[in-house]
Amino acid sequence: MGKLFLEDTAIGRMGSEICTGSTVAGSFYAVQFITDSTPVTFIVADGTGTYSGVTYPAGTIVYGDINQIRMAPGETSILYKK
Numbered sequence: 001m002g003k004l005f006l007e008d009t010a011i012g013r014m015g016s017e018i019c020t021g022s023t024v025a026g027s028f029y030a031v032q033f034i035t036d037s038t039p040v041t042f043i044v045a046d047g048t049g050t051y052s053g054v055t056y057p058a059g060t061i062v063y064g065d066i067n068q069i070r071m072a073p074g075e076t077s078i079l080y081k082k
Contacts, residue, residue: 015081021073027082028066033058034076041070 017024019031023041031042033056042051045065056062071077 017079017081018076019069019071019079020076021071023068023070024079025068026079028079029082030061030063030080031066031069032061032078032080034078035074037071037075037077039069039075039077040072041068042066043068 017026017028036055036058038055039052042054043066044051044062045067047064051062066079069077069079
């Protein structure tokens, strides 16, 4: 993941995907919560602990090897592609 930041200095240069009240699966290096959010599913492959069911305030960014997130209706996030 560090190599991406060395070669691609602009966050989002590889593209992004909006998630609004749905499930998004793929290969992402970061998620930014646009609204206060409590993801129903939040899978971070290189993470330990629980990411699902935790409330993240609007503006929070979580970095990692993100494979899937499911937002509740009315919640919005942006996922940044690898």
